[in-house]
Amino acid sequence: MWLAVTALHPPRGSTPVALTGSVAPCVHFVNPLEVDGFAEPGGWGTTSAAEKPILYFFPGMDGSLQTPFMQFCELSTTFELACMRHNEGLASRASFEEVADSCAVAVATSAAGGRQVLLVGESFGATLALAVADKLSRVLLPGQQRGGVRGVVLVNPATSYRRSTLAKIGPLCASLAGPLLAPLYALSLVAVAALVLTPAYQAPSFLSTVAAQKATELNNNPYREAFVGRVAMGATLGLSGPRLDIGPLLAIQVFSPEELGFRLSRWLEYGAGLLEAALRLTARADLLERRSVVKELRLPMLAVVGDLDRLLPSVDEAARLREARGTVTVQGAGHASTLGNRIRNAFAADFEPPLSPRVDLVGRGESPGDGGDGWERGLLDRTYPALDPADYTELNRGGSRAPAERAAIRELLCALEEAGEGVPYLDAAGDAPLCGNYELAYFDRSIDGKRGSGGEEPTRPFGSRALGALFSLRFSFQHLVAPDAAINYVGFTCCGIPASVFTAGAVERLDRTAVEALRRQHGTPLRFDTAVRIDFGTPRLSIGRGGWARTFELPAGQSPPVSLCTTYVDERLRLARAAGGGRLVFTRGGLADEPLADSWRAVADLTPVRPRSVAAVALGILASLAAAVPPLRRPLQLAALVGGAGAAVRVAESRRRARRGWAAMGRREPVGGGD
Structure with a gap:
C-alpha cells in the first residue's frame, strides 16, 4: 500500500x-x-x-x-x-x-x-x-x-x-x-x-x-x-x-x-x-x-x-x-x-x-x-524463543498470530461452530455437500495437538528454522473425493525446485465408544455425529515439473491416522476440529477450483521410481566407500543388513495401507507402485 x-x-x-x-x-x-x-x-x-x-x-x-x-x-x-x-x-x-x-x-x-x-x-x-x-x-x-x-x-x-x-x-x-x-x-x-x-x-x-x-x-x-x-x-x-x-x-x-x-x-x-x-x-x-x-x-x-x-x-x-x-x-x-x-x-x-x-x-x-x-x-542474549520463518508472515496485520486477528478468528470460528451444532453433515447432502475440493486456509495448531507456549502457538509447516529457510509452501489442499476417501496434497519448493506430496486416505466414521475414548485422551469435545478417522497410505513425493518430474514413494513418511470432526459446512467453508484440539478452516473456490487442485491425479497415475532402483544407487555408493576405505567395510555390511530388513518390513506395511487408500477411491494401485 x-x-x-x-x-x-x-x-x-x-x-x-x-x-x-x-x-x-x-x-x-x-x-x-x-x-x-x-x-x-x-x-x-x-x-x-x-x-x-x-x-x-x-x-x-x-x-x-x-x-x-x-x-x-x-x-x-x-x-x-x-x-x-x-x-x-x-x-x-x-x-x-x-x-x-x-x-x-x-x-x-x-x-x-x-x-x-x-x-x-x-x-x-x-x-x-x-x-x-x-x-x-x-x-x-x-x-x-x-x-x-x-x-x-x-x-x-x-x-x-x-x-x-x-x-x-x-x-x-x-x-x-x-x-x-x-x-x-x-x-x-x-x-x-x-x-x-x-x-x-x-x-x-x-x-x-x-x-x-x-x-x-x-x-x-x-x-x-x-x-x-x-x-x-x-x-x-x-x-x-x-x-x-x-x-x-x-x-x-x-x-x-x-x-x-x-x-x-x-x-x-x-x-x-x-x-x-x-x-x-x-x-x-x-x-x-x-x-x-x-x-x-x-x-x-x-x-x-x-x-x-x-x-x-x-x-x-x-x-x-x-x-x-x-x-x-x-x-x-x-x-x-x-x-x-x-x-x-x-x-x-x-x-x-x-x-x-x-x-x-x-x-x-x-x-x-x-x-x-x-x-x-547492539546485540542481546535472546529473551524469548526463536521464531520459525513460517511465523514471520503471521505476526503482522492480517496474519493468524497478530493479537487482534487471532482473537477475531477464534471468535468467528466459535460462532460458526455454534451455528453448525447438531447439523448431521455426514448424513445429508443438503445445499452444501461435504465432498469436494478444499484448500487449507488456516490452522491454529498441529493436527496431533502439539502446542507451543500457552497452547497458542500455530504449527510450523517446516519444523525448524533451517528447513524453513530452504522450503517455501506453494499450496495445501485436502479434498474429500468420496464419503470414504480423502486426499492430502501439498506443494512446496526446495531451494527453488518445485515439489509436491500426495497421500490418499481411507475415511471411516467413528462410533460413540471411539469418540468417548478420544475425548478422555485429549480433552477435546469431538462431535459424536461427525467424527471420523482417516488412515493415510504411503505418501508420494513428486519432484520437478513436466517431462522432468519424478515420483517416489516414501514408506518412512507414513502419516499416523488422523481423527477429527466436522463442525460447520456451507458453500464456501468447511470447519473441522482435530482430536488434539486444533481448529482447521478449509475453503472452496479460488485456488481449490483451479486445475492445480486436481493435479494430484497426474501424480497418482505416475509409476513411482522403484525403490530397488534407488537402493541399487545407494548400494553402489556404499560399495564405493567400502572399496575406498577398508575399515568401513564391516560397519557398512552390518548397516546394509539391518537397513534391508527394516526396509522390507516397512514396504510390506506401506503396501497394505496403500491398498486401503486406493480401494477407498475406487482406483487400482498403479503397476510397479510397490516395488
Whole structure:
C-alpha cells in the first residue's frame, strides 16, 4: 500500500503548499511499516499516530530504504515515518532542484497542518535535507521555521562528495558502459560494496542472529524480529506472497552505468557544490550571497557518522560542519551500516512540548546492549524463543498470530461452530455437500495437538528454522473425493525446485465408544455425529515439473491416522476440529477450483521410481566407500543388513495401507507402485 505523505494528515481547512512555478512532484513518501502491516502491542499499529511528529527520511542516491530498516520499529514508538521514494525509481531524471522542491512542498504541507517535523538524511539524502530545510526557511515557511520543522539529522553527509573516495572511483565505474564492459562494471560494483560494508562486524553479528543465539537490541521482541524476517524474505531473498509487501519496497536495485553517472554528476556533485558555494565566503556578492546554509537554518542539528566509512570522509565532514550542535560517532559502522543495529538513535531535537519518553517494548532497562566496541555491540542474549520463518508472515496485520486477528478468528470460528451444532453433515447432502475440493486456509495448531507456549502457538509447516529457510509452501489442499476417501496434497519448493506430496486416505466414521475414548485422551469435545478417522497410505513425493518430474514413494513418511470432526459446512467453508484440539478452516473456490487442485491425479497415475532402483544407487555408493576405505567395510555390511530388513518390513506395511487408500477411491494401485 503506497502512502502519500500529504494524505497522512491533511491540514484542516487548507490546501497543500506549493512553490511558484513548480512542476508535478517527482517523489512521494511512504511509511514502510504501513506497507508491511507491522503492528506490536503497545506500539505502532495498535496506538494512535495522530499526535506523533513526522520523521521525513531522505535516502542515499540509490533511493534504497534498506540501510535504516533496523531502526524503523524503534523509531515508530516516537515518530510517524515518511520515507522518500522516486516516482520513476532508478529511471528518474529529475534535477536536484526538482527533487528538493518536491520534498519541501510535502514537508511544508505537513508543517502547515500543525504537525511537528524532523528531517533525517543519509548520504546524498543529508545534502538533500539541508537543501529542503533551506527552502523551507527562506520560501515556504519563513518566520516559522522553528514552528514546524524541529531539527535536522545528517547521517554520513555527502556534502563531502568532492573530497571523497566515491568521487574518484564512481565516475570510473559509470564509464564502464556497454555489453563488452559489463563484467568489469559488475566487478567495480563489488569493489564499491567492499568500501561500503564492514564484514568484520556485520558477518558475526548476522550469523549469531540467524543461529538464534543473539537478538538485536532494537528488535528484541517477536513482532519486530518477524518484521526483520519479512524484510529478509521479501527484499533480500526476493520471495513474494501474502504479507510480504515490504519486499519490493526495500529491495536493493542495481544501477546501470548511465543511471549511476547521472546521479553522481547531477545529484551528488551538483548538490554538494551548491551547498559548498553557499558555505564559502566570496567577493562576488553580485552572484553569490555571503551566507552559510547551516548557520542560517538556526535549527537543532545532529551529525551521525560511522567511524569506518571509507566511501565518504564522514568523520571529517561532521567536524567541518561546525554549526552542527553535536556529532554521534558510531563505532564499527561503515557507510551503509551506520543506521544498523549498532546505535539506538534518539534523534533528539527541540520539540514543543518535549517528546514523550521512548516506549520501552524490548526490556532494554534490564539488559542494555549498546555498550562495547566489538561485533556484539547492539546485540542481546535472546529473551524469548526463536521464531520459525513460517511465523514471520503471521505476526503482522492480517496474519493468524497478530493479537487482534487471532482473537477475531477464534471468535468467528466459535460462532460458526455454534451455528453448525447438531447439523448431521455426514448424513445429508443438503445445499452444501461435504465432498469436494478444499484448500487449507488456516490452522491454529498441529493436527496431533502439539502446542507451543500457552497452547497458542500455530504449527510450523517446516519444523525448524533451517528447513524453513530452504522450503517455501506453494499450496495445501485436502479434498474429500468420496464419503470414504480423502486426499492430502501439498506443494512446496526446495531451494527453488518445485515439489509436491500426495497421500490418499481411507475415511471411516467413528462410533460413540471411539469418540468417548478420544475425548478422555485429549480433552477435546469431538462431535459424536461427525467424527471420523482417516488412515493415510504411503505418501508420494513428486519432484520437478513436466517431462522432468519424478515420483517416489516414501514408506518412512507414513502419516499416523488422523481423527477429527466436522463442525460447520456451507458453500464456501468447511470447519473441522482435530482430536488434539486444533481448529482447521478449509475453503472452496479460488485456488481449490483451479486445475492445480486436481493435479494430484497426474501424480497418482505416475509409476513411482522403484525403490530397488534407488537402493541399487545407494548400494553402489556404499560399495564405493567400502572399496575406498577398508575399515568401513564391516560397519557398512552390518548397516546394509539391518537397513534391508527394516526396509522390507516397512514396504510390506506401506503396501497394505496403500491398498486401503486406493480401494477407498475406487482406483487400482498403479503397476510397479510397490516395488
